[in-house]
Amino acid sequence: RSPIDPDLLRERALDALTTARDRTALLTTCVDEPDLLAQHSPLMSPLVWDLAHIGNQEELWLLRTVAGREAMRPEIDGIYDAFEHPRAERPSLPLLPPDEARRYAAEVRGRALDVLENTPFEGRRLTQAGFAFGMIAQHEQQHDETMLITHQLRKGPQALTAPDPEPVPPYTGPSEVLVPEGPFTMGTSTEPWALDNERPAHERPVPAFHIDAVPVTNAAYQAFIEDGGYGDERWWTPQGWAHIRTHGLKAPLYWHRDGGQWLRRRFGVTEVVPPDEPVLHVCWYEADAYARWAGRRLPTETEWEKAARHDPESGRSRRYPWGDADPAPEHANLGQRHLRPAPAGSYPAGASPLGVRQLIGDVWEWTASDFLPYPGFTAYPYKEYSEVFFGPEYKVLRGGSFAVDPVVCRGTFRNWDYPIRRQIFSGFRTARDA
Ligand code: AVJ
Numbered sequence: 001r002s003p004i005d006p007d008l009l010r011e012r013a014l015d016a017l018t019t020a021r022d023r024t025a026l027l028t029t030c031v032d033e034p035d036l037l038a039q040h041s042p043l044m045s046p047l048v049w050d051l052a053h054i055g056n057q058e059e060l061w062l063l064r065t066v067a068g069r070e071a072m073r074p075e076i077d078g079i080y081d082a083f084e085h086p087r088a089e090r091p092s093l094p095l096l097p098p099d100e101a102r103r104y105a106a107e108v109r110g111r112a113l114d115v116l117e118n119t120p121f122e123g124r125r126l127t128q129a130g131f132a133f134g135m136i137a138q139h140e141q142q143h144d145e146t147m148l149i150t151h152q153l154r155k156g157p158q159a160l161t162a163p164d165p166e167p168v169p170p171y172t173g174p175s176e177v178l179v180p181e182g183p184f185t186m187g188t189s190t191e192p193w194a195l196d197n198e199r200p201a202h203e204r205p206v207p208a209f210h211i212d213a214v215p216v217t218n219a220a221y222q223a224f225i226e227d228g229g230y231g232d233e234r235w236w237t238p239q240g241w242a243h244i245r246t247h248g249l250k251a252p253l254y255w256h257r258d259g260g261q262w263l264r265r266r267f268g269v270t271e272v273v274p275p276d277e278p279v280l281h282v283c284w285y286e287a288d289a290y291a292r293w294a295g296r297r298l299p300t301e302t303e304w305e306k307a308a309r310h311d312p313e314s315g316r317s318r319r320y321p322w323g324d325a326d327p328a329p330e331h332a333n334l335g336q337r338h339l340r341p342a343p344a345g346s347y348p349a350g351a352s353p354l355g356v357r358q359l360i361g362d363v364w365e366w367t368a369s370d371f372l373p374y375p376g377f378t379a380y381p382y383k384e385y386s387e388v389f390f391g392p393e394y395k396v397l398r399g400g401s402f403a404v405d406p407v408v409c410r411g412t413f414r415n416w417d418y419p420i421r422r423q424i425f426s427g428f429r430t431a432r433d434a
């Protein structure tokens with residue numbers, strides 16, 4: 001069955017849209033109205049902005065672009081255009097109140113499902129419509145992750161709960177894995193819901209390198225702190241050093257020292273920093289400095305993707321480290337099933353053929369690379385998705401976090417952010433030349 005079979009498309013799109021809307025509902029009903037309207041951080045929008053923006057993008061792409069319908073509320077388009085208003089400005093806009101935002105998003109969804117059900121898509125129209133539905137489900141899930149970031153920034157009692165990942169015995173396997181020299185096919189031309197920046201597939205030469213078998217843990221990161229890492233200019237780039245001095249950074253975001261131990265605030269609860277969990281909420285500068293302190297470096301984006309997708313037996317690039325099957329719970333910590341990363345060494349079933357674990361899920365992994373287009377890139381369906389962000393200001397993150405739904409997570413998926421950002425669910429692993 002090809003994913004371009006119309007019935008399969010309908011089934012997949014319906015499933016992805018429903019999963020996304022259930023998560024949006026959870027994130028926007030577990031706090032009260034003032035909390036939905038509040039700006040919990042100048043870095044983020046009020047939750048109610050994300051809610052109506054999700055509906056507005058769905059209206060734009062599924063109802064107006066795919067189905068050719070008239071605008072439902074043209075007067076609100078500007079308010080929910082992310083390029084017209086930076087996040088810090090959004091609380092002062094005449095936002096739809098929570099009830100109205102919910103009603104608008106639900107009305108758009110009802111019409112979108114009607115389009116999905118009743119339009120006889122064929123040929124090229126089918127491919128385009130199929131992509132549009134996948135893109136909109138992914139867009140909603142990306143904003144759900146954004147809203148989860150807002151929840152983590154929000155002060156006040158716990159609003160969200162989830163079971164913890166299964167405990168595992170301490171990881172005792174090899175600390176790093178050798179990825180042999182040889183060409184690697186990066187990106188994709190076949191994944192139907194891959195976004196423009198993941199395309200096209202192209203071959204790159206890759207010299208041999210070693211990469212950490214698991215993400216850098218809190219215990220390892222604490223050793224860097226205790227060794228005076230934040231006070232030693234040698235480990236930092238000039239920009240990184242200036243940044244941590246100006247802002248007085250001394251540990252990951254949400255950490256504080258209490259007597260002899262590190263505590264952290266996580267979704268309204270304070271806990272002792274768990275030593276065996278991947279480190280979370282570090283910026284690119286911190287990841288880069290840790291790697292230098294450890295006598296290593298961050299992997300490039302190409303190295304990361306080769307570690308995640310290269311099958312040394314066939315030479316082929318897989319969809320995921322474990323093969324071509326869609327992610328299942330035994331492969332990776334995805335989809336907000338848990339509200340934290342799983343301990344290092346979890347998910348052996350999700351390991352790459354060479355034995356690299358937890359590339360997918362748990363924490364977004366900073367790479368050494370700037371966010372740049374692949375050779376042959378074409379913006380689709382609009383320049384504002386990726387193209388306007390290409391350049392040296394943004395660093396690429398790979399692999400997804402516990403907050404990422406499987407529909408927005410592939411071996412080829414690329415995320416990007418400023419090197420100072422650490423409210424995102426970011427960690428890293430390190431590498432070295434062979
Ligand atoms: C890919 C996560 C950087 O949140 O800015 C959401 C995703 N694009 N709406 C972002 C996105 C348009 C994007 N990131």
Ligand code: FE
Binds near residue numbers: 053057082143
């Ligand atoms: Fe958006």
